[in-house]
Amino acid sequence: QVQLVESGGGLVQAGGSLRLSCAxxxxxxxxxxxxxxxxxxxKEREFVAAISWRGSTFYADSVKGRFTxxxxxxxxxxxxxxxxxxxxxxxxxxxxxDARDLDYLLRGNHPWYYWGQGTQVTVSS
Numbered sequence: 001q002v003q004l005v006e007s008g009g010g011l012v013q014a015g016g017s018l019r020l021s022c023a024x025x026x027x028x029x030x031x032x033x034x035x036x037x038x039x040x041x042x043k044e045r046e047f048v049a050a051i052s053w054r055g056s057t058f059y060a061d062s063v064k065g066r067f068t069x070x071x072x073x074x075x076x077x078x079x080x081x082x083x084x085x086x087x088x089x090x091x092x093x094x095x096x097x098d099a100r101d102l103d104y105l106l107r108g109n110h111p112w113y114y115w116g117q118g119t120q121v122t123v124s125s
Contacts, residue, residue: 002026002114004095009119012085016123020080022095022116033102034071034078035112038091038121045094049080052102062088085123092118 008020020036035050049069050058057069068081078095096112098105105112 004116006116006119009121011122017083022078024076029076030073032097035096036080037094040091087125094118
């Protein structure tokens with residue numbers, strides 16, 4: 001089993017920044033691709049960003065240039081630095097992990113295997 005615990009969410013004004021963290025335990029972290037997803041009220045969950053075990057990164061068009069995903073394999077933690085936040089970024093943000101190839105997961109929009117409980121991000125205008 002893999003356990004994921006997100007932290008770092010909160011309330012921020014538009015234009016501000018937040019850094020989300022996701023601590024992973026239970027299995028060898030370096031073997032897993034890691035992703036961030038979000039779900040706004042009344043909307044489906046959507047992909048935000050992902051990082052492979054090698055450090056290759058992928059972003060949704062809506063966050064490119066504003067969000068940065070990174071991982072610290074020594075700390076078993078993945079981060080999402082969010083800059084220039086907009087009210088449209090308001091959502092519950094979820095961390096996910098999967099040992100399969102990220103190209104396979106993202107191109108096929110396959111569900112990821114492990115999920116955290118989510119952390120709320122609210123951006124006020």
